[in-house]
Amino acid sequence: MNDGSFSLSHRRLLLIISGGIAAYKSLDLIRRLRERGAQVRCVLTSGGAQFITPLSVAALSGEPPLTQLFSAENEQQFGHIRLSREADLIVVAPASANMIAKMAHGLADNLASAVLLAATDKPVMIAPAMNGRMWEHPATQANMATLASRGIMKIGPARGALACGEEGAGRMSEVDAILSAIESFFAQNAPLQGHRALVTSGPTFEPMDPVRFIGNRSSGKQGHAIAAALAAAGADVTLVTGPTALPEPLGVRVIPIETAKEMLAACKSALPCDIVVCAAAVADWRPKTQSTFKIKKNGGHAAPPLTMTENPDILATLSQKGKSRPKLVIGFAAETDAVIDNAKAKFARKGCDWILANQVGGGKGFGAEENSVTLLRREAKGTISAQAWPTLSKTAIAQKLVEEIVKKKG
Numbered sequence: 001m002n003d004g005s006f007s008l009s010h011r012r013l014l015l016i017i018s019g020g021i022a023a024y025k026s027l028d029l030i031r032r033l034r035e036r037g038a039q040v041r042c043v044l045t046s047g048g049a050q051f052i053t054p055l056s057v058a059a060l061s062g063e064p065p066l067t068q069l070f071s072a073e074n075e076q077q078f079g080h081i082r083l084s085r086e087a088d089l090i091v092v093a094p095a096s097a098n099m100i101a102k103m104a105h106g107l108a109d110n111l112a113s114a115v116l117l118a119a120t121d122k123p124v125m126i127a128p129a130m131n132g133r134m135w136e137h138p139a140t141q142a143n144m145a146t147l148a149s150r151g152i153m154k155i156g157p158a159r160g161a162l163a164c165g166e167e168g169a170g171r172m173s174e175v176d177a178i179l180s181a182i183e184s185f186f187a188q189n190a191p192l193q194g195h196r197a198l199v200t201s202g203p204t205f206e207p208m209d210p211v212r213f214i215g216n217r218s219s220g221k222q223g224h225a226i227a228a229a230l231a232a233a234g235a236d237v238t239l240v241t242g243p244t245a246l247p248e249p250l251g252v253r254v255i256p257i258e259t260a261k262e263m264l265a266a267c268k269s270a271l272p273c274d275i276v277v278c279a280a281a282v283a284d285w286r287p288k289t290q291s292t293f294k295i296k297k298n299g300g301h302a303a304p305p306l307t308m309t310e311n312p313d314i315l316a317t318l319s320q321k322g323k324s325r326p327k328l329v330i331g332f333a334a335e336t337d338a339v340i341d342n343a344k345a346k347f348a349r350k351g352c353d354w355i356l357a358n359q360v361g362g363g364k365g366f367g368a369e370e371n372s373v374t375l376l377r378r379e380a381k382g383t384i385s386a387q388a389w390p391t392l393s394k395t396a397i398a399q400k401l402v403e404e405i406v407k408k409k410g
């Protein structure tokens with residue numbers, strides 16, 4: 001499995017290195033993970049730092065390891081809650097007897113244990129490493145049983161010569177074995193592996209002249225979150241996005257565009273694909289002509305006329321019947337009123353398969369962190385089903401949408 005065939009290119013790993021001679025193997029683990037494209041952020045405990053230096057971790061992972069629980073700088077930048085939230089998988093390697101005990105008992109007295117305590121909804125994998133007697137001690141075995149009951153995954157330990165000169169179980173598994181376990185975890189958790197997805201996001205800017213444009217207030221948060229969630233589920237994602245202030249989601253191919261016409265061309269270039277989600281707020285019209293020079297005020301005379309022409313409808317174009325039509329085309333319907341009725345009419349006009357109807361205005365929708373949506377699906381025999389979701393963060397909506405996509409795939 002660890003022959004490079006499984007890419008970790010959009011995977012975010014948090015590697016916690018606790019105290020033990022096996023910490024030197026973690027340096028090789030970082031290197032091998034990064035070779036496969038994973039992003040590896042490291043937490044080095046003070047015990048771990050007795051065996052390897054923060055500098056060697058920084059050199060291999062590409063950023064300095066985090067070490068302090070109470071560090072104004074780290075807390076602002078990463079915070080221990082954010083550290084666990086932003087990881088797809090947390091790996092503790094080596095996991096010392098002390099670290100295992102802290103995890104089992106819910107201690108949070110250093111950055112590593114605080115991150116692990118905050119990781120309530122994150123997968124965690126540990127590679128125990130300690131003296132054989134410590135491993136076999138009923139206390140450690142009871143702690144391991146507690147961790148297993150919470151779904152914490154275990155790799156090793158292996159049997160063999162231990163650093164203390166004794167023989168027995170307690171050696172940290174070799175890097176190959178840890179890497180295999182990580183790859184298998186992602187392979188099992190990548191239900192959309194082998195599927196190509198296209199997502200549109202953000203606004204479009206339609207120029208009037210070289211400095212002015214007609215745009216809208218779309219932040220791109222929902223579309224970007226969907227692209228990230230699809231990538232996390234293993235899909236090969238292209239994100240075509242208008243101008244936003246957002247960072248590029250990890251492991252996603254991003255095509256930046258400005259106008260609706262450019263968005264359509266970029267989308268066509270990303271075909272064929274299996275799944276399309278049109279979350280962009282595309283301008284319905286653009287100025288019919290675009291002045292090559294900045295339009296000047298003309299001394300109190302009438303304002304220049306603005307004649308508009310319709311933009312291509314990207315969702316409708318991608319939904320058109322044909323051999324290369326993506327299997328699942330999803331659109332959004334932002335509405336200020338009669339959300340469901342308007343969305344139903346949109347189904348007919350656009351020809352897509354699902355619509356996420358969402359209420360905008362009153363602090364909801366554009367720019368907000370949360371969204372209230374109803375998932376409308378065109379069922380067999382032309383009926384439409386509606387499933388109202390609770391108000392959720394845009395990330396949670398993206399996650400839920402991906403779950404529905406995976407269910408449909410079967």
Ligand code: C5P
Nearest residue numbers: 278279280282312313314315331332333
């Ligand atoms: O027509 P309306 O803008 O309300 O439709 C919204 C849906 O259609 C969204 O999914 C949006 O991304 C998509 N759309 C599009 N191209 C347009 C207009 C809207 O893809 N020109």
